[in-house]
Amino acid sequence: MSDGAVILVIEDEPHARAVLQVTLKQEGYVCLHASTGIEGVATALAREPAVVLLDLGLPDLDGVEVTRRIRERSGVPIIVVSARGEEPHKIEALDEGANDYVTKPFVAGELLARIRVALRSVQSAASAFETGMVCIGDLAVDFDMRRVTVGGAEVHLTAMEYRLLGVMIRSAGRVLSNRHILRQVWGPRYDDRSGYLRVYMKRLRDKIEPEPARPKYLVNEPGVGYRMRLP
Numbered sequence: 075m076s077d078g079a080v081i082l083v084i085e086d087e088p089h090a091r092a093v094l095q096v097t098l099k100q101e102g103y104v105c106l107h108a109s110t111g112i113e114g115v116a117t118a119l120a121r122e123p124a125v126v127l128l129d130l131g132l133p134d135l136d137g138v139e140v141t142r143r144i145r146e147r148s149g150v151p152i153i154v155v156s157a158r159g160e161e162p163h164k165i166e167a168l169d170e171g172a173n174d175y176v177t178k179p180f181v182a183g184e185l186l187a188r189i190r191v192a193l194r195s196v197q198s199a200a201s202a203f204e205t206g207m208v209c210i211g212d213l214a215v216d217f218d219m220r221r222v223t224v225g226g227a228e229v230h231l232t233a234m235e236y237r238l239l240g241v242m243i244r245s246a247g248r249v250l251s252n253r254h255i256l257r258q259v260w261g262p263r264y265d266d267r268s269g270y271l272r273v274y275m276k277r278l279r280d281k282i283e284p285e286p287a288r289p290k291y292l293v294n295e296p297g298v299g300y301r302m303r304l305p
Contacts, residue, residue, distance in 0.1 A: 111135030195247030
């Protein structure tokens with residue numbers, strides 16, 4: 075169950091908003107709502123919800139701008155709710171700091187699973203901040219010692235592989251766009267070098283994945299980027 079976590083729904087369509095509210099309340103979440111982008115930003119900053127569900131097609135501000143404004147002042151997980159034709163805007167929102175996305179139409183179970191991942195990712199980030207150590211399944215990264223182990227056995231990574239893993243694991247559970255990863259690892263001049271990312275992601279998978287061809291940790295988000303999957 076949710077332990078009463080507060081979820082903010084920013085959605086202008088009344089029926090969609092009502093469905094989301096019923097779904098969330100049935101799972102024990104406390105639900106807030108906003109029907110415009112400006113109201114949504116104000117509510118997110120004033121009420122500090124555990125997760126924000128953000129529709130991209132709002133009447134005043136688009137979802138990308140709402141994401142940008144929230145992210146300037148808050149680290150709250152943002153899950154974008156997008157229609158299938160909004161792929162470029164979805165990627166823009168991820169680049170601006172959104173954590174995840176669901177595509178309309180979606181089933182309730184998928185949305186609830188994404189919310190649970192977002193909540194766990196906050197806990198994982200807090201643990202890393204407090205201890206310098208992140209453990210995901212058999213994979214452990216000690217940021218203080220710059221040491222990576224899988225199942226207790228140390229894995230030797232190159233500097234760039236370690237940098238890539240660090241970017242992914244510090245945002246565990248969150249979808250990262252290809253451009254975001256490239257900027258974080260190689261710098262802004264490389265944000266269109268997707269070939270770099272594919273090569274290094276394969277090398278990293280070969281070293282940390284039990285079955286590199288069927289990744290357990292570093293999973294693809296088709297057409298968008300990658301995610302460090304939480305158990």
